[in-house]
Every structure is written in C-alpha cells, then in structure tokens.
Amino acid sequence: MPIRPRGSVDVPLWRALATFRVASALYAAILTAGNFRAYDHPAAAWVVTGVMAGWSAMTVPAYARARSRRWPLVTVDLVVTAACLLSSLWIVGGYGLAHGRPTLTVTWMACPVLAAAIIYGQVWGAVLAAAMGSVDLATRQVITQSTVTGTVIMVIAAVALGRLARFAYDMQQRLNRATAVEAANHERERLAREIHDGVLQAITLVRRRASELGEPGVELGRLAAEQEATLRALVSATPVETPDDGVTDLRVPISALAAAAVAVSTPADGVWLPSKAAADVVAATAAALENVRTHAGPDARAWVLLEDEPEAVTVTVRDDGAGFDAQRLAAAEAEGRIGVAQSIKGRIRDAGGIVTIVSAPGAGTEIEMRVARAAPPRRASVRWGRVRG
Amino acid sequence: MSEAEQPPIRPPMRVMVVDDHPMWRDGVSRDLAEAGYEIVASVGEGAQAVRIAAAVRPDVVVLDLQLPDLSGVEVLHGLLASLPELRVLVLSASGEQQDVLDAVKAGAAGYLLKSTEREAFVDAVGRTAAGEAVFTPGLAGLVLGEYRRLAAGPTGPGPAVPTLTARETEILRLVAKGFSYRQIADRLVLSHRTVQNHVQNTLNKLQLHNRVELARYAIATGLDTVDEA
Numbered sequence: 006m007p008i009r010p011r012g013s014v015d016v017p018l019w020r021a022l023a024t025f026r027v028a029s030a031l032y033a034a035i036l037t038a039g040n041f042r043a044y045d046h047p048a049a050a051w052v053v054t055g056v057m058a059g060w061s062a063m064t065v066p067a068y069a070r071a072r073s074r075r076w077p078l079v080t081v082d083l084v085v086t087a088a089c090l091l092s093s094l095w096i097v098g099g100y101g102l103a104h105g106r107p108t109l110t111v112t113w114m115a116c117p118v119l120a121a122a123i124i125y126g127q128v129w130g131a132v133l134a135a136a137m138g139s140v141d142l143a144t145r146q147v148i149t150q151s152t153v154t155g156t157v158i159m160v161i162a163a164v165a166l167g168r169l170a171r172f173a174y175d176m177q178q179r180l181n182r183a184t185a186v187e188a189a190n191h192e193r194e195r196l197a198r199e200i201h202d203g204v205l206q207a208i209t210l211v212r213r214r215a216s217e218l219g220e221p222g223v224e225l226g227r228l229a230a231e232q233e234a235t236l237r238a239l240v241s242a243t244p245v246e247t248p249d250d251g252v253t254d255l256r257v258p259i260s261a262l263a264a265a266a267v268a269v270s271t272p273a274d275g276v277w278l279p280s281k282a283a284a285d286v287v288a289a290t291a292a293a294l295e296n297v298r299t300h301a302g303p304d305a306r307a308w309v310l311l312e313d314e315p316e317a318v319t320v321t322v323r324d325d326g327a328g329f330d331a332q333r334l335a336a337a338e339a340e341g342r343i344g345v346a347q348s349i350k351g352r353i354r355d356a357g358g359i360v361t362i363v364s365a366p367g368a369g370t371e372i373e374m375r376v377a378r379a380a381p382p383r384r385a386s387v388r389w390g391r392v393r394g
Numbered sequence: 395m396s397e398a399e400q401p402p403i404r405p406p407m408r409v410m411v412v413d414d415h416p417m418w419r420d421g422v423s424r425d426l427a428e429a430g431y432e433i434v435a436s437v438g439e440g441a442q443a444v445r446i447a448a449a450v451r452p453d454v455v456v457l458d459l460q461l462p463d464l465s466g467v468e469v470l471h472g473l474l475a476s477l478p479e480l481r482v483l484v485l486s487a488s489g490e491q492q493d494v495l496d497a498v499k500a501g502a503a504g505y506l507l508k509s510t511e512r513e514a515f516v517d518a519v520g521r522t523a524a525g526e527a528v529f530t531p532g533l534a535g536l537v538l539g540e541y542r543r544l545a546a547g548p549t550g551p552g553p554a555v556p557t558l559t560a561r562e563t564e565i566l567r568l569v570a571k572g573f574s575y576r577q578i579a580d581r582l583v584l585s586h587r588t589v590q591n592h593v594q595n596t597l598n599k600l601q602l603h604n605r606v607e608l609a610r611y612a613i614a615t616g617l618d619t620v621d622e623a
Contacts, residue, residue, distance in 0.1 A: 206508065209418075210421055213421065237487075237509070270531045270533075270570045271491065272491075272540070272543065273492045273536050273539055306572065308570070308572035321567075
C-alpha cells in the first residue's frame with residue numbers, strides 16, 4: 006500500500022508525468038498523421054488518436070489530485086492504454102507492425118506504468134512495465150532487439166521513478182516528523198516557562214516560609230519541597246523528543262531522576278550514547294538510586310554526576326547514607342547472594358562499561374559507572390535546557 | 395553576624411536584590427536584612443538594575459537570571475562594566491543549564507538554586523561578598539563539562555583553550571558529587587582556603603577565556619575599529 010505522507014513533495018513528479026503524457030500523445034498524433042494512409046483502417050486511427058487525447062485531458066487533472074490517485078484510476082488508465090495499444094494490431098495491420106511501423110500509442114503506453122511506479126514504488130512499477138511491454142510485443146508479433154528495447158527502457162524508467170518517489174516520500178515524512186517534534190518542543194518550552202515563572206517560584210517561597218511556622222510548618226514544607234523538586238525535574242529535564250535515530254542524549258533521562266533528595270549534575274551540551282547503551286546506563290543509575298532509598302537511611306541524600314569525555318561517559322551516584330563494609334559486599338557476591346550491586350554491574354557490562362563501588366560504614370556509598378565510547382561522540386548542534394529562548 | 399573575629403565596627407554589607415517577582419524580592423530582602431545586611435536597592439528589571447547599581451555601588455548583587463527585559467548575561471555585562479569589582483551571586487529557580495553556564499562565564503561570582511535553604515542562602519551571600527566562589531553540585535558539573543567541551547573542540551589559531559589541573563578536576567568532581575569545601579579539604583588533606591582557591595581558579599580561567607573570545611569576536615567583526623586619524 007502506498008504511504009502518502011501529508012505534504013506535496015511528489016507534486017513535481019506528477020507535473021513531469023503530465024508533461025510526458027501530453028508530449029507523448031502529441032508525438033503519437035504526429036506519427037499517425039505521417040503514416041495513416043498506409044494503415045489498414047486509417048479512419049479508426051484518428052478515432053484512437055482522439056481517445057488518447059481525450060483520455061490525456063481527463064487523466065492529467067485526475068492524477069494532479071492526491072485523493073483520486075488510487076487503484077481505480079490506475080487500473081482504468083492501464084486498461085484504456087492497453088486497449089489503445091492493442092487496437093494498433095487491427096488498425097495499423099500485422100504486416101506493417103511486423104515491418105517496423107510504430108504502434109498508435111508509441112511512448113504514450115508508458116504513462117500508466119510510470120504513474121503506478123510513483124504511487125506504489127519500484128516493484129509494482131517494474132511488474133506493470135513488464136506487463137505493458139508484453140502487450141506491446143504481442144501487438145508487434147515479432148521479438149527483435151529493437152522491439153524489446155522499448156520494454157526495457159520502460160522497466161528501467163519505472164524502477165528509477167519508483168525509487169525517486171519513495172525517496173521523496175521519505176524526505177517528506179522526515180520533514181513532517183521534524184516539524185511535529187519542533188512544535189511539541191515549542192509547546193513544552195512554553196509550559197516550562199509558565200511553570201517556572203509562577204508555580205515553581207511560589208512553591209519555593211512556601212517551602213522557605215513554612216519552616217518558620219514551627220511544628221505544623223514542617224510537614225507543609227516537606228510537601229512543598231517534594232513538589233518543588235518534581236516540578237524542577239520536569240522543567241529542566243523536559244524530554245526533548247528527537248526522531249529516533251539510534252542515539253540518546255543521556256542528560257534527558259538522567260536529569261529526570263532528580264528528586265527532593267537527589268541532585269543531578271550534567272554538562273550543558275548533549276551527552277550522546279547509542280540508545281541501547283543509554284537505556285542500560287539509565288536503568289543502572291535508577292537501580293543505584295533505589296539502593297540509596299532502601300539501604301542508605303531515611304535522611305540520606307544522593308548526588309548524580311554525569312560526565313562526558315571523548316573516550317567514555319561516566320555516571321557517578323553518591324550518597325551520604327549508612328554505607329557498608331566493602332568486604333561484606335564481596336562476601337555476599339561470592340556466596341551468590343547477588344543484590345542491587347550485581348544488577349547494576351550486569352547492566353553496565355551489557356553497555357560495555359565497568360563499575361567501581363566504594364563504601365565504608367557510616368561514610369556513604371559511591372558507585373561509578375563508566376561506559377567506553379566506541380566511536381567519536383556525536384555533538385549536538387542544538388543545546389537544550391533553555392527555558393527562555 | 396556577631397562572630398568574634400569580626401571587627402565590631404565593620405559596616406554592614408551592601409546588597410542589591412534583582413528579581414522580577416515582587417514576592418520573592420521582598421522575601422529575600424527581608425531574610426538578608428534580618429541577617430544584618432543592608433539592602434541598598436531592590437529592583438525588578440535588568441536595565442534598571444544596571445542603572446541603579448552604578449549609582450548605589452553595592453558590594454554584592456543577588457541576581458535572578460530570569461528578568462523580563464534583559465538576559466542574565468546582558469545584565470552581568472552591564473553591571474561589571476561600571477563596577478568591575480562587583481560580586482554577583484546568580485539565582486535561578488529551575489537551573490536552566492546553558493543560562494547558568496553563560497552567566498558564570500560572563501563573570502558571576504557564584505550560583506545558587508532558589509530552593510536553597512534560607513540559612514544556606516544568607517551564608518552564601520556572605521561568602522560571595524568575602525570573595526569565595528559559591529558553587530552548587532550542578533554548577534560544578536556544568537563547569538567540568540565546559541572544560542571538556544573546550545578540550546574536545548577544534549584546536550585552531552587563537553588563544554589557548556583553558557585546561558584544568560588534575561587537582562582542580564578532582565576538586566570539581568567532588569563538588570559535583572555533593573561534597574562541601576570542608577569535606578573536600580578533610581578528604582584531600584588541604585586547607586579550606588586552598589580548596590576555595592582551586593574552585594575560584596576554575597572560574598577565573600573560564601571567565602578570562604570568555605573575555606578573550608569576546609575580544610577576538612569584536613576584532614573579527616570590526617566592532618573595535620577606531621576612526622583612523
């Protein structure tokens with residue numbers, strides 16, 4: 006089935022085909038004018054020429070409308086064209102055709118084939134070109150190098166046009182997608198600005214003032230602090246969508262992990278990794294933070310640092326919580342009691358990286374995840390995080 | 395503000411608050427006034443701030459990056475043009491990364507999120523006035539990233555790209571991972587002052603590079619041409 010994206014990228018192709026159709030009909034009429042006296046049925050030749058002119062006049066505007074470019078039109082076009090071509094057998098006469106006289110349609114027979122190639126692509130174009138070529142050869146009744154050449158040219162043209170059309174549709178789709186993404190990002194930025202200028206500032210002030218109210222204010226302040234952190238993460242980590250081209254800017258998912266007790270630091274420019282590796286790193290980071298929540302104690306805070314170097318990307322998760330004895334971790338691993346540490350290591354290993362865990366009782370925990378880069382980093386030309394444009 | 399080592403007759407620190415939210419401006423001014431600072435001006439627009447600062451000559455400006463008329467960088471350039479020694483502590487509500495980095499490169503002395511606790515905020519204004527670079531972990535991450543971006547960039551003609559020493563990198567990474575200057579000093583067996591100096595140096599180098607780049611840009615675009623007579 007044809008994929009017809011919104012937009013008008015194929016308009017030039019249809020204009021070119023319309024020109025080809027009119028020029029071919031004219032050429033056929035000129036040849037008929039030169040040859041009709043020698044035909045078996047000269048009068049009928051003019052009838053067919055009239056049909057070709059009329060059909061051209063109908064199909065040119067029909068193909069110009071996107072809505073009517075469907076299989077009924079293409080089918081009727083193919084049948085009418087094939088009929089005109091076949092009528093040559095009776096009108097021109099078998100003897101003339103076999104001795105090199107052109108058919109009544111000449112190059113006009115390629116029109117519906119090329120239309121189909123534009124709509125349905127190179128495969129259908131090639132098939133229909135071969136079919137129309139067979140009708141042409143059947144009409145001529147002799148197969149020589151020169152009679153086959155017409156068919157071959159038609160097949161090649163159909164394939165080339167089919168590919169070109171597909172390429173044009175792809176470009177149109179990309180353009181549409183990029184436009185949609187841009188519009189979405191624009192809207193997000195607008196929302197971020199609104200939140201930033203009003204709600205966020207008010208909540209921050211509420212939290213600051215709440216602590217002065219004494220006991221009842223503590224709960225209020227805590228609630229405000231949580232909402233404030235959530236909103237800030239939402240605003241600053243606005244997930245800027247990019248068309249999925251296999252790489253991910255790690256800053257976006259990592260920044261989204263920020264919370265009341267989790268501070269995230271990143272560079273100002275994109276930190277690009279292959280999407281698969283990025284997903285592993287994000288999952289490992291989330292697991293490390295989950296570990297902080299469950300084991301580091303209720304008052305523990307955590308910091309996430311994302312670093313981008315030419316040879317590697319590093320994410321460090323540190324907390325100021327309870328910590329643990331590194332030897333006990335090694336012992337637990339040796340006994341096969343694999344915990345969060347193991348799942349973090351597994352994910353980072355999947356991403357082609359290494360994990361370093363440093364901890365001591367009472368001194369918090371630091372988990373450093375370092376993923377090597379295979380290729381030079383892709384630098385984003387667009388910086389993000391700007392709320393004010 | 396009654397610490398023993400401070401001379402008793404020291405005049406109060408003169409602070410100017412720039413923020414377009416009246417509510418926030420008043421709250422911050424009150425907090426600072428209660429802590430013993432003198433609020434010499436409190437304004438809501440960038441151009442106004444530049445004008446008034448030149449007249450009242452504050453010691454410290456607390457500057458919100460989100461102003462209706464000028465960008466943070468423009469306000470900083472305006473302030474520092476008339477008062478080169480001015481200490482500017484930048485505040486922002488949501489940490490727009492590029493804006494914060496640009497402000498710091500343009501000469502801000504430090505940066506805080508607006509969500510900072512009141513006591514920490516008041517303390518940060520004092521530290522800023524005393525010449526210290528007030529860093530958040532977020533800012534340390536941005537500065538680290540900026541040095542790496544510069545190092546990875548094309549090496550063409552022009553001024554040498556600033557680089558961090560191994561010690562500076564180590565300290566910035568610790569700041570970015572949430573350690574206080576005191577904790578870093580203990581960990582690396584350095585003095586508190588030395589840690590501060592290292593952090594301050596990372597900013598100074600970036601700001602110097604930024605000024606050189608701006609000057610080069612001005613020369614390249616002919617902004618510096620003087621009438622030849």
